[in-house]
Each structure stands twice: as structure tokens, then as C-alpha cells.
Amino acid sequence: MTRRNFLKAGGMAGAVVAVSQFTWPRAYAAEATAAASFTPSWVDKAMRWAQLTLVEDDPGKFDLRFWLDYFKRTRSDAVCLSACGCVAYYPTNVPFHHRSAWLGERDVFGELVAGCRKLGMVVIARTDPHSTYDDVQAAHPDWIAMDAAGKPRRHWASPEMWVTCGLGPHNFEFMMEVKREIMSRYRVDAIFINRWDGSGLCYCEHCRKNFHAASGHELPRTTDPQDARRAYILWHQQRLFDLWRLWDAEVRKINPDSCALPNTGGGATSALDMQRSGTRYSEAAALPYPPRRMGVMAT
Ligand SMILES: [Zn+2]
Numbered sequence: 001m002t003r004r005n006f007l008k009a010g011g012m013a014g015a016v017v018a019v020s021q022f023t024w025p026r027a028y029a030a031e032a033t034a035a036a037s038f039t040p041s042w043v044d045k046a047m048r049w050a051q052l053t054l055v056e057d058d059p060g061k062f063d064l065r066f067w068l069d070y071f072k073r074t075r076s077d078a079v080c081l082s083a084c085g086c087v088a089y090y091p092t093n094v095p096f097h098h099r100s101a102w103l104g105e106r107d108v109f110g111e112l113v114a115g116c117r118k119l120g121m122v123v124i125a126r127t128d129p130h131s132t133y134d135d136v137q138a139a140h141p142d143w144i145a146m147d148a149a150g151k152p153r154r155h156w157a158s159p160e161m162w163v164t165c166g167l168g169p170h171n172f173e174f175m176m177e178v179k180r181e182i183m184s185r186y187r188v189d190a191i192f193i194n195r196w197d198g199s200g201l202c203y204c205e206h207c208r209k210n211f212h213a214a215s216g217h218e219l220p221r222t223t224d225p226q227d228a229r230r231a232y233i234l235w236h237q238q239r240l241f242d243l244w245r246l247w248d249a250e251v252r253k254i255n256p257d258s259c260a261l262p263n264t265g266g267g268a269t270s271a272l273d274m275q276r277s278g279t280r281y282s283e284a285a286a287l288p289y290p291p292r293r294m295g296v297m298a299t
Helices: 003-020 029-038 064-073 106-117 134-139 169-186 205-215 225-254 274-286
Strands: 048-052 078-085 122-128 190-194 260-262 294-298
Touching: 048 064, 048 190, 048 205, 064 106, 078 106, 078 169, 078 190, 106 169, 122 169, 169 225, 190 225, 225 260, 260 294
Parallel strands: 048 078, 048 294, 078 122, 122 190, 190 260
Antiparallel strands: none
């Protein structure tokens, strides 16, 4: 199936869904009209992308010159750099934003941004809000994802961490503040958000309340389509588009030639309607993950 045919098929499926049970208050026709103005000027400048993903102890052994030389030798002209989310690689002032324990007095992210700018590169900040630590869980238990039994969820791979709710205040408020800080300090060309769409169905107080307000249903507990599953899929998607729009508008207030780029996955299993994603964000939606042009990855 060609991409064009896929989009057509997606549009037909969307139309069927729209008339079956659910209509959402926001039609997205306006998004198509606004799409052209959503494309930052740097989009066509970047031909070869690099991505440098840090882990928490990297700041303690980080060799700035090595990486800048690497970007230069690979002739990369755009880069996606770890900034924050679970772990901040710069001296953040946002409460509960966990600084790398190895950061010390350094600003590893800022050093990288400055070095890459000197090389003339497009710079995107990489964030990942899907997990957090005990202090956040204690102070803001409603930021944590809940299982069907109402228990907060520990991280599946890092048991010292908690999984955050993707559809509540952790993303809508806390990560908004983090984005404002990054964009104000570093004026990057975009902010990329990895693992932003929740980690499975969340039964926290916000998801239960907001889903009920939007649909009149309780959150589904089975995969039976009659168990509000269809309504949930549409609500979940709408909530993500609302979040995307909010983040995007906020970073553009600070730097009009930037955008928010949530990881949409890009495949048939994406949580988002790809036709709608593509319509709204035009060129920018394809960047930078996966790179639509040649990429150099380092983790
Ligand atoms: Zn939730």
C-alpha cells in the first residue's frame, strides 16, 4: 500500500468512526488550513540528523570535544540532544525536575547546544516524561499512572522509578513548565518528546474523571468494544492532540520559529491518527524521529 493510499484509507476509517458513536467538539478541518504556518524555517535546511541520547551517569564522564568532533566528522547538520524529562542534563529550576546526580556544576545540555550552534547545526532538545522518582510520587501522587486496581505503577524496567500518567497534570502542567524553561534558556529549534502518550491505560483520578466527563462512561476494563473501548480510543487520541497543541503553542510563544515534536511512532500502531498528525503538522511532523533523511544515532 502506498503512503497516499494509506492516508486515504485512514481518512475513510476516521469518517466511519466519527458517525458511529462519537463526535468530538473540535473538528480538525481548521488544522489543515493552519498547517502551512506550522512549519519552522529550518525544516528544509537539515539533511543529515544525529541523535545523542544520554543516561544519568553520562555527565560524570562526558567528553564534549569528542561529540562535537563526531558531529563535525559525520557532517551532521542537525542534532537531537538529551535535555530532560525523567533526568535533567542541565541545572533546572523547575521543582521536582530531577537533575542527574552526576551533573555537579555542569550544564551538559547547554554545552552541547552552544557547541552545535557554533557548527551551524539545527538543535532539537530531547525530552522523556514517562517516568519519575519517589519524591514526585510522594508530593504529587496524582501525577503517577494507576493500574486497574487503583495502585500506582512502578516502572517495568527501573523498579526505583514510577510510571507517570500521560494525560494528566504531569504532562499538561509540569512538562509544560519544563518546556518553557528549556525554550527560554536555550531557544532551541524544537522540543522532541519521547514516550509522552502514557504507558497503557491509566486509572488515575484525572483519567477517570476526564473520560467520564467527555464520554459519560467509566474507563474500560476489558478489550470488548462494548466496554467503552471505542470511546476510550477516541478520547485518548483527542487528549493527546490537545496536549500536543498546548505544548506547541507554548514553545512558539517563546520562539516562533520552533515547534513541539511528540514522538508519534509513525506506524499503523501509533496511538494517533496519522492523517490528522500529518495534516496538522505538515513537514515538521515527519521530523526528527525517525529521521526522514540520513541519520547518525549515538546512545
Ligand atoms: Zn491518568
